Structures are given as C-alpha cells and as structure tokens.
Amino acid sequence: MSGRMGVKRCPYCSTNLNKGDTRCFSCKRKVGEANKDGIAKKPFDWKGYGMSILATIAFIGFMWWAFFRK
Numbered sequence: 001m002s003g004r005m006g007v008k009r010c011p012y013c014s015t016n017l018n019k020g021d022t023r024c025f026s027c028k029r030k031v032g033e034a035n036k037d038g039i040a041k042k043p044f045d046w047k048g049y050g051m052s053i054l055a056t057i058a059f060i061g062f063m064w065w066a067f068f069r070k
C-alpha cells in the first residue's frame, strides 16, 4: 500500500482529500472511493452520459431532417 490511511488524491488535480470526501474542495469535481493506489475513482456521470446521448440523437435527427427530407 502506498500513501497514508484515510487520505486519497483527487484524480483530476491530485489534491489530497479525506477518505470520506465525495467532492474535491480544490477543483469542485465529484470523486469516488480511493483505489489501491490511493487515488479517488472518477464516479460515472449518468446525467452527463445521458445528455451526451440525447445531444447525439438530436444532432443525427437534425442532420437527417436537414439533408434527407423531401
């Protein structure tokens, strides 16, 4: 094991955080539990993932509408 117990590092900006922290106080991003290297995991962003899918569908729909309508 590397690093001290009770501490994990932000995966985005490498700031040291308490193990129970769910958000980095430095870069304000959400962080998950520490992995074996003491680096916090990046939590899966379902909302962002869904929004990107919706945006892609909307874009494809718009392209279809713009170029293939009769």
Ligand SMILES: [Zn+2]
Pocket: 010, 011, 012, 013, 014, 015, 024, 025, 026, 027, 028, 029
């Ligand atoms: Zn951070």
